[in-house]
Amino acid sequence: MADEGAVLDALRDAILAGEFAAGQRLVEVDLCERFGCSRFAVRAAIPVLASEGLVDVQRHRGARVRVIPVSEAIEITEVRRLLEGLTAARAAERVTAAQAAELADIVHEMRAAVEAAELLRYSDSNARLHARIRSIAAHDTATRMIERLRAQLVRHQFTLALIPGRPAVSLAQHERIVAAIVARDPDAAEAAMRDHITSVIESLGSLEQSASNQSARR
Amino acid sequence: MADEGAVLDALRDAILAGEFAAGQRLVEVDLCERFGCSRFAVRAAIPVLASEGLVDVQRHRGARVRVIPVSEAIEITEVRRLLEGLTAARAAERVTAAQAAELADIVHEMRAAVEAAELLRYSDSNARLHARIRSIAAHDTATRMIERLRAQLVRHQFTLALIPGRPAVSLAQHERIVAAIVARDPDAAEAAMRDHITSVIESLGSLEQSASNQSARR
DNA sequence: CCCGATGATTTTGTAGCCAATTTCGTCGTA
DNA sequence: TACGACGAAATTGGCTACAAAATCATCGGG
The missing domain is CATH 1.20.120.530 (GntR ligand-binding domain-like)
Structure with a gap:
């Protein structure tokens, strides 16, 4: 898992495949472990997913899988x-x-x-x-x-x-x-x-x- | 310029205000200087702007203001x-x-x-x-x-x-x-x-x- | 049982390091 | 002179470590 784009795609796919419970917190270190990458890569991917409307980030509260009513x-x-x-x-x-x-x-x-x-x-x-x-x-x-x-x-x-x-x-x-x-x-x-x-x-x-x-x- | 969101907005506003020439390279250190923030903040903002279609990023070639034909x-x-x-x-x-x-x-x-x-x-x-x-x-x-x-x-x-x-x-x-x-x-x-x-x-x-x-x- | 305080967890932001790649300039050669 | 190869500088990519701020959870007291 070298580059940031790969982590982004992997995380996006995981979310789309429903591998996270609805509204589940996405803890950075957990994601690092899961994808075998550094926190840096995860932190680069999350804002992008947020702008795509797949996750919901709140200040100091981290990212959650966005639940669409x-x-x-x-x-x-x-x-x-x-x-x-x-x-x-x-x-x-x-x-x-x-x-x-x-x-x-x-x-x-x-x-x-x-x-x-x-x-x-x-x-x-x-x-x-x-x-x-x-x-x-x-x-x-x-x-x-x-x-x-x-x-x-x-x-x-x-x-x-x-x-x-x-x-x-x-x-x-x-x-x-x-x-x-x-x-x-x-x-x-x-x-x-x-x-x-x-x-x-x-x-x-x-x-x-x-x-x-x-x-x-x- | 504390948080990443502020840098993102400032950079987006600057692009929308036409403060960069069409197709101009967005060099990270220049942006850091301009907005008085760390490179980290800039590097978090750029992928988001890319997903918004405002800039165009290429591997190892950096980001450019996207020109819309x-x-x-x-x-x-x-x-x-x-x-x-x-x-x-x-x-x-x-x-x-x-x-x-x-x-x-x-x-x-x-x-x-x-x-x-x-x-x-x-x-x-x-x-x-x-x-x-x-x-x-x-x-x-x-x-x-x-x-x-x-x-x-x-x-x-x-x-x-x-x-x-x-x-x-x-x-x-x-x-x-x-x-x-x-x-x-x-x-x-x-x-x-x-x-x-x-x-x-x-x-x-x-x-x-x-x-x-x-x-x-x- | 409820409420508040404290400590642990988590996230945010910074600084700096090195590697990989591109880009530009220079030098040598045809 | 023109062209190509080589090399150095610039820039991005990726990472680690660390400090600070906020939240969360647990524990103790009322």
């Missing part, structure tokens, strides 16, 4: 709806025949995963599809922001995939998105993507309700 | 168009009578500045209006991203205000935005904001053309 997850997804709508539209304008075939392949893979009820495989293909759409859109600014936003709510995405019947609904929405892109119809692609993410927001909203019910029951 | 400024503004459209719509949903009066005041101020041909005052009121709309919208995520994007192109905004006739056009657009918000019409507010920022993008596009003409003439 559902209400904020909804805000984030509202922004993501706009940005991914933009990338979908641009992808529809720029897509080549080869890229269109690739998108169709990924959707095919998603359908197979749903039929086999393999949630993890579905979730993976899902992420790949969105990533491929972004790369076709070639809008660096939007891509950067989407990826940063996605990183902030990896935890929520896990819980979302477990909602019964959600993959089937999600699959149909993705098929619509890809159909519009392949048809080179930017407006339809943007609308389809927004509808898809709107339904994600609605699912998050139902999570918020059940969460508040639980806390009320305590 | 016009093409990227256009991308950034395209994203900002979506985000500010969102805040305008939400502001229209949430605005109180007192806030509506405040917006009207700022527009009045803008009109006065245009009539007096005071570009700096106009630019300032302009920024205040957008900021006030964001605070009324109370969408933390969108606000954070807009402010980060704006920071990346402060330089371009200077040049934009100098286009002859632009303030008058801009003023009318802002009046339309505020009218829609005051009328509590989210769709109209979003449309008006998008139209406004679309015209900003068009102005940036004309800058790009003149820039490429200049380079072609060389």
Whole structure:
């Protein structure tokens, strides 16, 4: 673990992989031990993660893994709806025949995963599809922001995939998105993507309700 | 200059104020001297500014003030168009009578500045209006991203205000935005904001053309 | 049982060291 | 003169040690 960038990536990955409990304190010496590096490297990485919104630092109180409340997850997804709508539209304008075939392949893979009820495989293909759409859109600014936003709510995405019947609904929405892109119809692609993410927001909203019910029951 | 946060803010302000030439190297010891702090503080601040897109760091080559090409400024503004459209719509949903009066005041101020041909005052009121709309919208995520994007192109905004006739056009657009918000019409507010920022993008596009003409003439 | 004080833990900030790498200048040669 | 190789200086990367400030936890007293 020589350079600062490696520690940064390792720590970021660990947080995104959920290897720290929600709200857990990140004690510098512990992280040094874990990653086999000096405190210096850790202290260089933490401010960056803070600016990425993954950890929360308070003066003299150290860093904690930031817990994103559902209400904020909804805000984030509202922004993501706009940005991914933009990338979908641009992808529809720029897509080549080869890229269109690739998108169709990924959707095919998603359908197979749903039929086999393999949630993890579905979730993976899902992420790949969105990533491929972004790369076709070639809008660096939007891509950067989407990826940063996605990183902030990896935890929520896990819980979302477990909602019964959600993959089937999600699959149909993705098929619509890809159909519009392949048809080179930017407006339809943007609308389809927004509808898809709107339904994600609605699912998050139902999570918020059940969460508040639980806390009320305590 | 005790804490790292102060150095970070000071350095960020200095960059945003244009106190460094475009692409200038940021030598650590120089910054220490300038801000009267240790190298440690500088070295903590630079990665954060890099993640904010204000500086560009390369291994063993140090940090440089990042120069944003016009093409990227256009991308950034395209994203900002979506985000500010969102805040305008939400502001229209949430605005109180007192806030509506405040917006009207700022527009009045803008009109006065245009009539007096005071570009700096106009630019300032302009920024205040957008900021006030964001605070009324109370969408933390969108606000954070807009402010980060704006920071990346402060330089371009200077040049934009100098286009002859632009303030008058801009003023009318802002009046339309505020009218829609005051009328509590989210769709109209979003449309008006998008139209406004679309015209900003068009102005940036004309800058790009003149820039490429200049380079072609060389 | 509750509250405050004290000590330990943790973080923050500084100073300085050496290694690695880049960059710039100089010298030698074609 | 022009060009390339070599070397020295400058700069960053990474580290350790240390002092200071703040927080946390434990313990004792009321």
